[in-house]
Amino acid sequence: MEHRAGRVLIPREEIAARTVDLGRALGRDFAGRNPLLVGVLKGAVIFLADLIRAIPAPIGIDFMGVSSYGATTRSSGAVRLTADLSVSIEGRDVIIVEDIVDSGRTLGYLRRNFATRRPKSLSVCVLLDKIERREVDVKLDYVGFVIPDRFVVGYGFDFGGLYRSLPDIHVLEPPPRV
Numbered sequence: 001m002e003h004r005a006g007r008v009l010i011p012r013e014e015i016a017a018r019t020v021d022l023g024r025a026l027g028r029d030f031a032g033r034n035p036l037l038v039g040v041l042k043g044a045v046i047f048l049a050d051l052i053r054a055i056p057a058p059i060g061i062d063f064m065g066v067s068s069y070g071a072t073t074r075s076s077g078a079v080r081l082t083a084d085l086s087v088s089i090e091g092r093d094v095i096i097v098e099d100i101v102d103s104g105r106t107l108g109y110l111r112r113n114f115a116t117r118r119p120k121s122l123s124v125c126v127l128l129d130k131i132e133r134r135e136v137d138v139k140l141d142y143v144g145f146v147i148p149d150r151f152v153v154g155y156g157f158d159f160g161g162l163y164r165s166l167p168d169i170h171v172l173e174p175p176p177r178v
Contacts, residue, residue, distance in 0.1 A: 005153050005163055006173030010145055015127075015155060015169065018144045019047065022125060023054025025142060026095065034058050035093040037125075040110070041065040041083060043099035046156035046164070047127045047144075051097060062087050068106050079109040094119040095141075099156050100128040102149075104136035111138065128152070128169075151176050 026035070034057075039048035041063050052059060065083030094114060101107050107124065114122055125142035132149040153159050154166030159176070 003159060003176065004173055005166055005170035007171050008168045009147065009150065009152060009171050010155075010169040012155075012167040015144075016050070019050045019127075020054045022142050022144060023051050024056070026051075026125065027054075027056040030057060030059075030093060030095075033093050034060060035095050036060040036062060036087070036089060037095045037097050038085065038089075038114075039063050039097045040099065040106075042164075043156045043158070044097050044127070047099055048097045051125070060087070060092075064110070066106055066110065068103075079106050081113075089114060089117045089119045091118065091120050093121045093123075095123045095125055098124065098126045100130060100152075101126050101138065101140060102130040102133035104134050104138040107138045107140075108136040127155075 037048060037052060037059055039045060039061065048061065052061060062085050063083065064085055065081070066079055067082050068079045096110055098107060111122065123141040124139065126140050127144040129140060129143045129146045130149055131146055151159065151172040152169050153163035153172050154168050154170045156164050157169065158164045159172050
């Protein structure tokens with residue numbers, strides 16, 4: 001079945017404005033500190049790039065790769081580490097930057113993993129919250145948008161490695177079969 005980027009769910013202008021709001025909030029909440037933003041690969045890369053430009057404070061960045069989807073459209077439930085941090089987070093203010101939270105399993109895994117590394121503080125900034133799909137209760141400190149249970153592409157979100165470069169967030173059409 002041929003899939004395509006369907007209707008625009010969130011236009012680029014709204015993404016940009018909300019990202020600036022989130023950056024200002026982070027800058028205000030972490031004023032006088034040097035937080036480390038950890039982008040979750042690969043989906044959060046575009047959001048992280050825009051977010052760090054919107055934070056009016058010194059920050060550090062690093063990346064962590066995790067996978068729970070493989071080649072499917074639904075989480076397998078098993079979270080797998082694909083790339084680890086390159087710096088220590090012990091004693092640091094850490095902000096996990098995630099593209100989307102749906103079941104909450106990946107974020108739950110990250111929170112547990114990071115807690116063992118003894119950060120000073122641990123916060124989460126997520127662009128999209130698909131709360132209808134939540135299976136694991138996870139705390140989100142900064143949320144861009146709450147969206148319905150739709151498979152989305154664009155602005156870093158992909159389907160089979162495609163559509164990440166679209167500037168808007170679209171609903172994938174037709175919906176993938178589960």
